[in-house]
Amino acid sequence: MTGRERLAALGQWILLGSLVGVLCGAASALFLWLLERATALRTGHEVIVYTLPLAGLVIGWIYERLGQSIKAGNNLVIDTIHDEGPEIPLRMAPMVLIGTVLTHVFGGSAGREGTAVQMGASITDWVSHRLRVSKQVRRQLLAAGVAGGFGSVFGTPIAGTVFGLEFIVLGRIEYDALVPALVASVIGDMTTRALGIGHTHYPPAPHVPLTPVLLLEWLVFAAAVALVTTTFIELTHAIKKRGEALFPRLPVRMLLGGLVVVGLWKLVGTSDYLGLGVPMIVRAFEDPSFPAHAFALKLVFTAVTLGAGFLGGEVTPLFFVGAALGNVLARLLGIPIELGAGVGLAAVFAASSNTPLALSIMAMELLGAPVFPHVVIVCVLAYLLSGHRSIYPAQRLLNGKGGARLARPTTLRELTATPPPAAPKKEGAP
Template sequence: MLLRIGQRLYARLRVTSPLHVYLYAILIGLTTGLFGLLFNHILHLVRDAIFLHGIGLSLPNPRGEGVAGLAVVPFSPYLLFIAPAIGGLFSGVVTTYFCHDARGGGTDAIIRAFHSEGGRIGGRVPFFKSLATIFTVGFGGSAGKEGPIMQIGAGIGSFFGKILNVGDRAHRSMMLAGVAAGLATVFRAPFGGALTAVEVVYREDIESDSLLPAILSAVSAYMVVRAFQADAAMFVVPPVHLNTFYELLFYVLLGLVCVGTGYLFTAYFRLVRRVFENWNVHPILKPAAGGLVVGLAAVFFHDSIGDGLGVLQEVILGRRPDAEWWGVAGFFLFLAGLKIITTSFTVATGGSGGVFTPSLFIGGMLGGSVGVVAQHFFPELQISVVSFIMVGMGGFFIGVAHAPIAGMVMVCDMVGNYTLLPALMIVSVLSTVISRFSIYEGQVENRFHSPAHYWDMNLNLLSQMKIASFTNLLRHITLVEPRRLVHEVEQDALELKATDFVVVGKGGAYEGICSLRHFRHTPETEELRTLLTVADVAREVRPLRLTDTFSDALQVMMENEIDKAAVVGDRDEVLGYLRFVDIMKAYNQRVR
């Protein structure tokens, strides 16, 4: 009885239509929101315990996060120096002995799972990724928390896909729905999180099949966050504005600065990773060594540690050094360069944490620098430095991640309005057109380069392969005259191991296909066996021409259930025939 009830319940819960995927996306979002809040709370507890009660340093937080309090012990620069190394050592133990996939940023692992593993995430990856990131970021590593929360969401989406036994297409959508929910939980930007999830897997495309599930999941997670946090947006942002058309020219300059700096960040990040990968020491020591570099920088410049969101909030609210304009601009540039170094030595050495949040920090500092320069030289334009900071955040991320739509919408969500959209569009276009690199190496060009869309790729590629370019594949072995006897052709078929023959009449004229697999002897035909000719059993099958494509050839073969199709010239003379197996060989060579 219970077994029968369970079978009926499972049958009702199975995914049999897009509507079921949408419903489960909401459930994935709610679950991810709860787990994301729990992870965020534990991370802040660890960080506050280390810095407020251990090191004696109070770190700034964005709105609605962390504990607003002062350090309860005297400041110790020595503990600050070794704290990131200790966190890197603990993270190295987790990623070396328990879960190798937990190291690094985490986004590349999600991208690989989407393209090559049907959207499936290992069950233990989210837990160990979260643990390793708590050690890395909680002890002062320069990385973001979005990586583990994205993997928590991806793991939850993948879990639902596994227990429901869905196909790869639905499984990938559920995984991306979880990713979108994770981003919405971190940045409190549901639409931006959904677009990032479906855009970051490609360089020049978007996973449109998963867009609606991602939106539903992200909004659900955002509602969970709002239920526990009163603050709707992550940052307190003063009013931003665009006063004149001429101001947009400086945003063009900002776009160029973001692309150039993004290239330096990507190159430096990969250089550090390559050096540490080739370093012949125990793996658990590598993130610890990177932590020493971060700790050294933190002793002299506290703003270089952590994810940088709290420092970014202070800069948005007007924190600047008491210096001339060039000193302020230089200060912002220095913080951006220092963040590139500390993030690389945190994540590229094997530590655990995301690079998305540091990218926002770097872009914000670049925007602040350009804004200060523009404000000084053109005071009559009344330029808002905060506007440049916000646009720089989106512009730099767009350049290093190839996510133009997501970057624009994410910033607008953070600001709370679309005032900066024209400037964001300019920076987005520049970054997308000029940038030829990506911090995420797992990205592919578009869906036709992804194993997740092989069927789409088949149709596209085969329709581009014209028969005229492959005349060397045309064969002439199984050509038969219409007056030949069928029993003779049957003898030839045994020797040639063929079942379909192309019928060629006078002057090489095409007269159809003699398919022995579709011809069966009856008592009447047995009596006329020695009299039955090929012309009597031949079928009319549309011939191919040199202007046709391999896609057309496959369509003819499938419609008529034959393994070869005749190719004719301008006067309908037979030039030869194409075999199914030859088409597949040529296709595989083109793919490689």
């Protein structure tokens, strides 16, 4: 590629990445504004939680009729990037936006990353098709749309950039989309902030030097994170599969899931585990008497909500699970609570989504540089220990986490059905 061609490509990436960033940032700003009001409405009128089953019935009925082509959510985005599938329907953006907001209004335990990613990808793919870009540029812009949505909804543009490149293929960064993803994520974050949307502030991590003893403690910490991550993924998938087998109709599954969430809400006697749970996340950074069982309760609330089919993402609920788990482990291991909560916050989602680099960077953007060496160690260890699992079964696997090379790219969903294909032996190999 000549110098002129490189400049032309850079100009195209900056122009298209900026367009994608503005659209994703504006969509995230609207989404976050609506979420804030939805949460305020629910907390001010908690009686509305009793109608979650009815809301699930209605949302499920609408999605069953209008959302069949987009029901795969984030997995549809990943499949489209890899398989160059048909245009992602633009209606994914408003449908997932409205569905997620309603989930939060009525008390479902869900997050926001899935919604932001799907809005970003569907809007970006609509732009790509209107501009008639090449297949390669379309693929790059879809990754940029994911980055723009993620970075703008959390206020972490660098983490958003890496997430858009890392979550597509397990164990590999898609560098060909680096520039448009970076532009889209940075511009998206700037757009969201310019529209008056703020983000949650967490206590900064303290500076704690690494020692041999602390390294061993982080290993124990990572093993606990991997166990909790595995439990969440397996429980959520089991609820979904069992529900689909017993109750083929989505509205029925969401009605029953809503009933279970309401039952859990009354059983535990608190609303702390409904919605995003941000106040509890912040509390985990500073409360030495934080409930030791909080991470398990939020895990169950979220697995039931998402397994039943309610709309939303996993990030913020898993931040809750991770921060709560980190608080407990920090007290047991003698680690500063704010450091343990911060590392746990990032590591649980890193292991769940197979994105250890993005979440390590995200922790640094949210908590400051002192957290970085600690969170990298735990995220990588938890990523390895959690095995070939993911909240995104469409993720592609080129090499096993143990280093074994596969004969062909394989989705994680295929690994749950069949053994991974082995690489062909070279001539003369034993």
